[in-house]
Amino acid sequence: MPEFDFRAPRLFVDAPLREGERIALERNQSNYLGNVLRLSAGETILVFNGRDGEWRAQIEGRKRPDSLTIVARTRPQDRLPDIAYVFAPLKHARLDYMVQKAVEMGVSRLQPVLTRHTQVSRVNVERMRANVIEAAEQCGILSLAAVAEPVALDRFLEKRETSRLLVFCDEAAEITSPLQALQNGLTAASGIDILIGPEGGFAEEERKLLLRQPRTLRLSLGPRILRADTAGVAVLALVQAALGDWRSSGRG
Numbered sequence: 001m002p003e004f005d006f007r008a009p010r011l012f013v014d015a016p017l018r019e020g021e022r023i024a025l026e027r028n029q030s031n032y033l034g035n036v037l038r039l040s041a042g043e044t045i046l047v048f049n050g051r052d053g054e055w056r057a058q059i060e061g062r063k064r065p066d067s068l069t070i071v072a073r074t075r076p077q078d079r080l081p082d083i084a085y086v087f088a089p090l091k092h093a094r095l096d097y098m099v100q101k102a103v104e105m106g107v108s109r110l111q112p113v114l115t116r117h118t119q120v121s122r123v124n125v126e127r128m129r130a131n132v133i134e135a136a137e138q139c140g141i142l143s144l145a146a147v148a149e150p151v152a153l154d155r156f157l158e159k160r161e162t163s164r165l166l167v168f169c170d171e172a173a174e175i176t177s178p179l180q181a182l183q184n185g186l187t188a189a190s191g192i193d194i195l196i197g198p199e200g201g202f203a204e205e206e207r208k209l210l211l212r213q214p215r216t217l218r219l220s221l222g223p224r225i226l227r228a229d230t231a232g233v234a235v236l237a238l239v240q241a242a243l244g245d246w247r248s249s250g251r252g
Contacts, residue, residue, distance in 0.1 A: 080108035082191035088198035117200030182242035
């Protein structure tokens with residue numbers, strides 16, 4: 001398995017990556033490399049675009065960094081596990097945190113859903129995408145999670161593939177071992193949708209609708225009520241350990 005270079009700065013660039021390619025930097029990228037990181041022409045960074053793996057690139061420019069020259073590939077492109085994180089959106093900083101942690105935990109799709117008790121009616125999708133990129137840059141991630149537009153919960157359930165496993169976290173569920181429940185003969189060959197509800201919990205009609213879905217696992221996260229962002233990290237760790245790519249990962 002290729003080694004990670006944790007010391008080299010990483011930058012997402014939305015351009016094809018291949019040896020010898022020259023890529024113009026955007027103004028904010030130039031400012032970040034030159035004024036924040038204090039890097040100059042001749043120094044190297046790592047770049048990725050979510051499609052072509054990770055590459056080492058040399059900074060070009062006279063007065064400030066203005067472009068990159070792609071030198072050599074350091075890691076091939078990988079694929080994220082087919083895990084969708086479906087969640088009732090939260091406010092501002094807590095939503096930023098939720099998105100960043102979901103990306104770090106390896107989800108491939110972020111789907112906001114609006115429920116009866118959702119406290120946020122408008123979602124800044126572009127801000128979510130920026131948080132996806134920032135988390136990927138900082139954590140050595142090569143593939144970018146897709147960010148979907150918010151939809152009503154019933155609409156999401158109507159359109160989702162019923163062959164996928166739906167893990168439905170419910171504070172009203174009977175308290176049993178969540179890890180054992182996930183390991184109890186379940187398979188996830190068609191992908192996993194992990195659903196975290198709003199701060200006020202699911203309405204009873206939503207709970208009934210969820211329990212009518214095929215291939216649904218109603219999961220308790222223990223004897224304490226968790227905040228929605230905490231619950232997301234907890235269930236993602238459980239799912240990755242039981243059904244995801246933690247089982248075969250060579251890293252700790």
